[in-house]
Amino acid sequence: MSEAAAPRVEGSFVRARLGSLVAILPLGVWTVMHLWDNLAAFQGAAAWEESVTRAGHPLAHFGTLLVVLVPLLMHTAWGISRLRTARPNNARYGFFANLKYVVQRVSAVGVMLFLGAHVWKAMLEPRYVKGHPETFADISYQMAHHTPTLVVYVLGTLGVTYHLTNGLSTFAVGWGLVGSRRALQKLELVGWLAFAVLLLVAWGVLFAMWRAGR
Ligand code: HEM
Numbered sequence: 001m002s003e004a005a006a007p008r009v010e011g012s013f014v015r016a017r018l019g020s021l022v023a024i025l026p027l028g029v030w031t032v033m034h035l036w037d038n039l040a041a042f043q044g045a046a047a048w049e050e051s052v053t054r055a056g057h058p059l060a061h062f063g064t065l066l067v068v069l070v071p072l073l074m075h076t077a078w079g080i081s082r083l084r085t086a087r088p089n090n091a092r093y094g095f096f097a098n099l100k101y102v103v104q105r106v107s108a109v110g111v112m113l114f115l116g117a118h119v120w121k122a123m124l125e126p127r128y129v130k131g132h133p134e135t136f137a138d139i140s141y142q143m144a145h146h147t148p149t150l151v152v153y154v155l156g157t158l159g160v161t162y163h164l165t166n167g168l169s170t171f172a173v174g175w176g177l178v179g180s181r182r183a184l185q186k187l188e189l190v191g192w193l194a195f196a197v198l199l200l201v202a203w204g205v206l207f208a209m210w211r212a213g214r
Contacts, residue, residue, distance in 0.1 A: 019078020020174055022071035028164050030068050035157075035201045041208035045136035053133035061127075072115065079108050100166055107163040114156030136212070143206060144213030150206070157202035165195035 040051035055061040088102050126134040142149040168191045172178045178187055 016078065019075055019081075020171060023075045023164075023167060024171055026067050027071045027075060028167070031160065031164055032198065035161075035198060035205065038205040039201060039208075041136070041140070041205050041212065044212070045140075048136045049133070053135075069119070076112060079112075083108065104163060104166055104170070107159040107166075110155065110159040111163050114152065114159060117152065118156065136209075140209040140213030142213070143209040144211075150210065153206050154203065157206065158199065161195055161198040161202055165191045165198065168194070 034052075037051045038048070040047040055064070083105055086101075086105050088098070088105075090098050090102055122134050122139065126132060126138075143153070144150075169178075169184060169187050172187055173184065178184045
């Protein structure tokens with residue numbers, strides 16, 4: 001390898017590692033906290049707005065942008081490059097792991113479309129076009145009276161929770177955190193449990209909003 005080529009290879013290695021790392025920290029951790037905060041929907045408008053949209057300090061909102069949107073863009077750029085090199089072989093090898101490989105990539109596309117719409121409609125448009133953060137009255141009205149919104153949220157949260165919890169094991173393998181088949185099987189079980197819990201939380205929140213908006 002020429003000397004000139006070496007830094008480029010190192011650079012792309014670091015970028016690839018970073019694209020994977022930020023998916024868990026801060027993105028995955030923040031996603032879990034965000035879903036959890038949304039459970040305040042069961043307690044009504046004031047509790048939900050306090051928990052989800054109120055920033056204690058004017059700079060806190062920009063902190064969120066930095067801690068969430070920048071890693072999301074980094075991971076999305078990394079993910080798109082992984083999508084471009086994906087070579088599914090399910091027709092020849094019908095293993096469950098190969099199916100999960102495809103579902104992880106299909107969910108990535110769904111999550112990308114969902115998050116684009118969600119970040120715009122629930123954060124940027126209310127704050128920067130309408131001049132105030134999203135209100136509980138508005139989001140719950142949409143859930144109850146605009147079926148496409150409800151369907152997009154039901155499918156979008158399914159995609160996000162699957163993509164994140166299935167990604168736990170590929171992440172652990174990629175970073176050499178699991179050393180045996182048995183450890184990987186245990187981790188996959190944890191992933192499925194986390195998927196069930198997170199999906200219950202997410203769909204519970206949607207139910208609470210739908211009920212409040214009727
Ligand atoms: C809340 C948003 C997201 C979270 C929490 C998230 C989380 C994860 C995690 C934990 C992994 C496993 C990482 C690894 O194997 O090292 C992963 C993989 C992946 N993500 Fe995301 N992701 C999100 C959004 C996206 C978006 C918008 C895309 C769009 C392209 C995307 C594309 C991918 C792809 C293609 C993989 C598979 C990479 C591979 O196995 O080679 N992700 N994601």
